[in-house]
Amino acid sequence: MENLLRRYARLVISAQLKLMEGDTLSINTESSTIQFARLLAKEATLTTRQTVMIVEINHGKVVQAYPIDPAEKEIFRPPVRMVVMCHLIDLDSKPYLSDFDLNQAKDEVTVLSQFGMLSEPVFLDRRIAVPWANIPYPGYNWAAQLLGKHASDEEMWNLFSALYRLENDWASSFWEEQGMMLEYRKQRLNALGESKLVLEGDGWSLSADQAKQTLWAGGRAKLSNNRSFVPILPMQSIHASVDSASAEGSFIASRPFQVLGREVVGARFTIKDGKVVAFHADQGEDALAAFFAVDEGAKTVSEISIADNDTMESRYLGKSVHPHFAKELTTSVVLGGFSIDVLTTQMDDEDVDASKLCRSLVRLEIPVGDSHLSLKLTNANGDEQLVMYEGIYTETGGV
Template structure:
């Protein structure tokens, strides 16, 4: 059954995720531990009519060896071939699937300065590639499958093989890959986003007020002509795709300069292989002016200082507390899953598609419209069972959006 569901998940990522088209190339980015799934993606892509498939394997255990032994200066350099390979994929209209399955504890003892330096260098060198994805110039999808290290973190004290099986079961359930016809289930599920996005886009709230007992107390202003999205999206070529499998969120972009107050995390965050937990961020006129973390404060500092705009918000996202993933009552230590169990924000880049005509705007025009620009985009979770979100209309009318953690509209 596990092998059958693995094939279903691969088919979902290819047919629903990137919606591969006949004679289109597919690029798969995968940890080497997930090679079986990467090969399943390739097989499904060829069956769907892909012209060719290439797989880029990464090895986080080797990365730890390199971080441990190489000099700091090494991490300031990004090979030309690495950048050229990514840009070539976009230029040729390839679809892109990324398998995200980091071990949350693997790099906890690594010098954070090396990780910060490497991250900044890669973000700068691959700016064009990542902005193409942010602007949906190509179809892309993020999906996760278990590794031993990740499974051990999610299910501590369990035999490794059992932990991996348990994580597979959770992933299959969250992605609907355990259903008889997962593709039909996803098409039906996609309709659930329509009423929420229609209401929010019509209302054009000027700001939202968040409050909960953890200490979140913030006002988040919105740009004019902002756009809410959820479920499937359309790429520049007009073809529908799902960027995330799974997904439960409805999201937009806040006005970068109109955020004031404090956000307190409700879930841990794994950033560049390092755990950040029990943290808070305080904003004034959009900018992070103070922060603290019980665990991983240096990693949080590195995130906030990662690049231009990484100390401003780029995404606002609504996810009900009682969502299918949240109801599993499992802390995944994986943003793809945890962000779909909780209302969240992102530090860094805003999606250009979150403002009217944003896809055709220059960077300066996007900034003028109120959207944040950055080479960083990192989601963090703030949703709780008692979270309230109130929408404020232009005339001052207050409309409950979330009450006790769930939709009120």
């Protein structure tokens, strides 16, 4: 176990945060993940040769903060280069399946936050300008959602190791190549310009216009000084925001997903003028109704996220149970708030409104990817590109 955790820590350091000598790392952690925080901090000092600060938090409040110093005395340490941040996520802190009162859940921001359903805050003047990452740590409750209630610790760690490619020492190389591949996909799709997206599955079709002055985003992130980092692992998806009034058609969820403590199975949606006008589910329909009652924007199609349907994530995560992995397991249609990383020249709220982006308090990723899925883009010049065929991103170009 210790070797596996050390390998995970080194993956975070080398592939995700890309720590350098002189960086000062700050680790936010709950008490349940404090031991891994200490391991990560000690490993980080070997690279940065600077003090790492561990900040223990409880329900958003700081409990204590203490430093982990490198072996070198302060006089021999390198100059400080840059602040780097990460947040450890205890995957068991989410309530998963529960009997929360749906009316209470939809009306209380703290409960919505517990379920991981809040949208990103749109603070255009306070965008994070340092490398950062969310680092999940597995637990029994998370594993039980996917492997059954009798899942063992060994099965849990086998699952987590497979998702992060921790079985050997080549994980960093794998994710570096993955980041380059997603970068290529973004560049290629952004070169088309703002496009009309047509997503088609088995018996359904959904079209939408890409929001103006936005780009395809996801995968690796890059600062203004060209320093790159990976906010979330595993990374399989890239996404585009859509004009909040443009979506038309219907779509069907390809696998179960959780909403406010309920499992939703067999969900189907009808979309008109960008919003859900009708929906049905074989199970969990009341949870969807509660989600849509949060605010009017919750019914809006805000984003299309694409990820191959033949990946380790798609095979091992048979249903969407935690928001950290929701966009990475397969292609999804997103309802509610938009992702702020798609923005380009927007400087204020008027610019955001001009791009017709949905600003709902909440958001929900609904998996639609399977072996029948296709996605076609058509730009303003009429140039068409088949982006996905039979659930797999295609490099072939035209249609």
